[in-house]
Every structure is written in C-alpha cells, then in structure tokens.
Amino acid sequence: MELTIHLYGITRDIIGQSRYVVQLPPGARVQQLLESVRTSYPELAGLKSLLVAVNEEYADAETPLSERDEIALIPPVSGG
Numbered sequence: 001m002e003l004t005i006h007l008y009g010i011t012r013d014i015i016g017q018s019r020y021v022v023q024l025p026p027g028a029r030v031q032q033l034l035e036s037v038r039t040s041y042p043e044l045a046g047l048k049s050l051l052v053a054v055n056e057e058y059a060d061a062e063t064p065l066s067e068r069d070e071i072a073l074i075p076p077v078s079g080g
Helices: 009-015 030-040 042-046
Strands: 002-007 019-023 051-054 057-059 071-074
Touching (some): 002 009, 002 030, 030 051
Antiparallel strands (some): 051 071
C-alpha cells in the first residue's frame, strides 16, 4: 500500500520535502513505517524522539495503518 507521510521541522529538513511517500505491505504497522523511513534516511535514527500521529492522534508502534490514514512524523521540539 502507498502511504503519504507529512513532515515537519527537522524531519522535513532531513528528507528535503514536506511529504514523503512510502510503500508498505497491507496490514503494516507504525513500527514498519518507522523502520522503512529510517532505512532510507538514517539521520532520522539519531533523533532523540520521533512521534507518529495517525489521523491526528499519537500512535504507538503496533498501530495498524491503511492508505486512507493521515500520517505525520512529529520531531522533537524545544521551547524557550
């Protein structure tokens, strides 16, 4: 299945665009998505935290994905 991931902050800087499309098998979960993206962009593995939102809610590693989902990578943020 084809998934579109919305990127923000440092994730957008590392990947070089605001959206990234990834191909995963049907029934894939968030963990597989992260593994695929980190394989393509190893710099992402160096981030202290990287959260995933699915349909505007934080998702854990076991959350199943479908092509209709709105997916976003939420990078670490710092305040001041």
